[in-house]
Every structure is written in structure tokens, then in C-alpha cells.
Amino acid sequence: MSSRKSMSNKIVPYLFILPALLLTIGILYPFLLSLLYSLTDYHLGSPVTKFIGLSNYLRLFGSTYFWKSLGLTLGFAAAAVTVQLILGLCGAMLLDTDVKGIKIARSLIILPLMMPPVVAALMWKVIMAPNGILNYLTGLSQYSWLGSNSTALISILIIDTWIYTPFVTVILLAGLRSLPAEPYEAALLDGGSAWFTFRSLTLPMIKPFLILAALFRTIDSLKAFDIIYATTKGGPGSSTMLLQVKAYFESFRHYNMGYALSHMMILWLVIFFISRFLVKNWGKAVKSAARN
């Protein structure tokens, strides 16, 4: 009886996890296929697919379009994360007060985050249109924010910031509210300035949350697609052609599936290494915040 019981105890965890595991294997299979396909000349229009080794990658590394796209992707992500962390921290500190009506403000501020990025992008497209209200407010006449080389990427950055700053705010607000009270009481007794308290107490203690928000925003902005597809489709020229957008057009417009996938494998590697770096620093920050 007891041996049967311990047997069943060993199997039970797997029984619980089995359905999810099967589904996961089903999902993992395409992941492996994508790596494999990137080593072939897979083209939707051609009947045969040949293994061509690293040819796609060699072609990729020799293409100025690719390097430009990679540069745009990294630059966009860096700018988006920086701007959103700063604004998000300001927002979180403003919401971490107990002035009247703060609860309503807290719930209203997450609205942009709840809506589909595509719909948010369309809203901004209307606002930024040549006859839109942004031109009316800024006094520019018939300026095309999304249609001009010099402002298209910045406009997309503004839309991205509008959608995702609330995300950073929510994470950091949760962080601020979980901080212990003692160090602040000590600082109050010592009579340190507000700036000093912020720099020497709040910032180090909130650092794990900052890194966490940065991690998620970095991953998602490196993969940016929805906003760009809904507004500029990579244009004008290739001024907003980030890697995922480029891979989309390469695959589902030009049917070069293998070549498109080689772009994605590189992006995947970039995301993997940046994430690993951030996760490591997150671990360090958690430890040093705990010491504080």
C-alpha cells in the first residue's frame, strides 16, 4: 500500500504538468524549425527547399540594409527604455502620494496600457496626420510627422512611450510601495534633503524594479512591430525598418522565408544576451538592496 502510494506520488507531478508539457513541446517544435529553416533557401513560391548552410547569414552580414536595420532597432530600444524609465519613475513617485483623488488617477493612467498597440498607433496616426490636431497645436502646417524621414522614428517612439510608460509606472509603483519604512525614518531624523534621500535611499532600493522594468521594455521594444506596421510600415524609405518589420516584409511579401529567419535568429541572439546581462544585474541589485 505504502509503496503504491509513493509510486503515485512520483507520477502525480508529471500528470499535472503533462497537458501543458505537450502543448509546450508543440510550441517548441516550430522554434527548432525556425533555426533549421534559416539554413535553407526556403521560398514560399518555389517547390524545392535546399540546405544551403550559412549562406543566408553570409548574405545578411554583407547587406548594408541589415546593418542599418540592426542599428535602428538597437537605437530605438535604447531610446525607448531610457525615456520610459525616466517618465515611468516620475509617474510612480507622483502616484506614490496620498493626495485626494489619487486612486482615480492610478486607475486612469493605466488605460493606454490596456488597449491594443495597433489601435493606439492608429489613434496617434490620426493625431499626427498632416491635417491632425498635433499640427494645429504646434502651429505647423500640413507637416507629416510619420511621413518624413527625420521625424518618423521619433513619432513612433512617442507612440511607444505613450503606450508603455504606464507599464513602467505600475511596476515601479509596486516597488516603491514595498520599500521598508525604517531607512526613511532615519533619514527624516538626520534631516537629509529630499534629493539626498532619493539618491541614497530610494534609487538603490528601487533598482531591482528598475532593472526588471528595463528588462521587459528592452525585450518588447527590440521586437517592435505592431505600431510600425499600423503607421509607417517601415517607411519612409527604410527610416523605421526595424528588424521584425524587415523580416515580415522579407517573408510574407517577398516569400524569402529562409532569409527572413536569419534576421530573426540574430535578433533572438541579441535579445538573449541583453536579457541575460540584465537578469544578472537584477540579481546583484536584489542582493545589494536587501543589504540596505
Added chain:
Amino acid sequence: MGKSRQKRGQELTMYGKISGETRKKSQTVFVYAGIVLFLVFALFPIIWILLMSLKTDKDIISSVPKIFFSPTLDNYKTLIFGIKSAGSEISRPDFILYFKNSLIITTGAVLTSLAVGIPAAYALARFKFKLKEDIAFTFLSFRFAPEIAVIIPIFTIYKMLFLYNTYIGMILVYQLITLPLIIWIMRGYFEDIPVEIEQAARVDGYSWLKVFSKIALPLVKPGLASTAILSFIFAWNNFIFGLVLGAKETFPATVGTLGFISYESVLWGQMAAASMITILPEIIIAFFIQKYLVSGLSMGAIRG
């Protein structure tokens, strides 16, 4: 961790030391100004498009943006009933189909993920077994992969298995969004249940299955509801899966809203109305369960 700061007054929360009444007052004004600025930035686009959805085409393209106008529901009527408004407008009654598609796909995806993900989350929280952390990390790692990298092979497989442009195919691919989210957040909720409660039930002769269904599951119910809603929103907002793996019959509303822009013209009013209808379920959710949502969102982000 001691007393958390949120129970303290505002004085301690952000300013450090505050000496006198006047300073406090000026800071309150500063806080209000900041919050109002933030709210204007966050809400203006939504309000502007809401107004636009209530305007006639003539009011929309007027060179001086109109704040005061006589509102009309024509755009919504055209969208829902497909009637012609202002004579020459093309009707797009298919948007209702897209909305229905979104409902079917999203609900189906969330229910599937719940059925499969809750037992898995429980196992990850409670049992020790081989490769446990590896499996948990695999669920999480789906987030790292660029969508196009996964979609291309899935597209090929779907064409072969006749899953392309079907609800089942869509629900399956949406597991990439909903399943990791549900497993990671629910694992946290299960871990928060004191182990002693379940051990006592085991001693009383409950099987694992009974402990899970009669004790653990009822205890996580509130968390379960917020997690389900959170994953509903994430799935509802998705665009790229529908764009590539669906066609007219299965396009979700997110893809549908783009249909109002074509090379010849942009149906601004109808697009605005469609945008409003698309975000309607989420606005309703936001107001009813805001508290749970924020905690779920931060928990989901912090845990995975």
C-alpha cells in the same frame, strides 16, 4: 521586511523631511500639476478619438479641429448595420465579424490555457521533480523570441494541417501569449498558500487531486479571476498572429481596424468608431477590476 512605507503619510513617501505647512502645500500643488500633466498625456488621444467617432466626415476633416460639434452615431451605425451614411460612404459590416472572431479566439485561448496551465502551475509550485526549473524557464522563454521567428514555421505547418485561417489554429497559437502568463502568475498564487493546510488534508487521506480541487483551487480563486482577465487583455490586444495566420474569416478586431485605411481613402470616422468598439471590453474591465489588475500586472511582471 518591517513596516512597508505605504502605511506612512505622504510626508515620508517622497520628500524626506518636510518642515512647515507652507512647504507641504506648495508640494501638494506640484504633485497635482504633475499628475494632471500625466493624465492629459495619457487620456487626450483616447478622448480625441472618442470625439472623432461621434463626428461627421465634414467635421473630421475641417481645417480647424472642432471641439464643439453636434454629435452623431452615424459612424457606429454604419459599422454595425452597414447602412450608408452621408450618401457615398462604403459600408463595412464585416467589422462585427472581426469583433466576434476576437471574442471567440480570445475566450477560447484563455479557457484552454486555464485548463492546461492551472494544473501545471500547481505542480510547479508544490511538487519536486526532475527538470522542474528547466520546464518553468521554457514557459518563460517564449517571451524572448521574436514573433516572426515562430510564425514562419507555424505558418508552414498550419498550411499543411489545414489549420490556417481556422479558429482552432488561432486558439492554439494564442497559447504562446496566454499560457506562460497563466502558469507564471498562478504558480505564485499557489506558492502563497501555506503548505501546512494541504499537508493536513493529505494526512486526512485526501488524494493529491482532491487537495488540488477541494483546497488549493478555492483558495486561489480571486487570483485566478484577475489572471484570467489579464491574459484575456494580452490576447485581445494581439495583432501579428491574426495578421499572418488568419484571413477574412478569422481576422481579430485588431487586424480589422486597419482595414479602414486603404490606398484610395481613409474612413476616419468609422476607424475611430471601430477603435472605440475594440477597446470597449477593456475599458469596462479596467473600471470594474482595476485593483486586481494592477496587482496582477505587477506580479506577472515581477514573477515572469
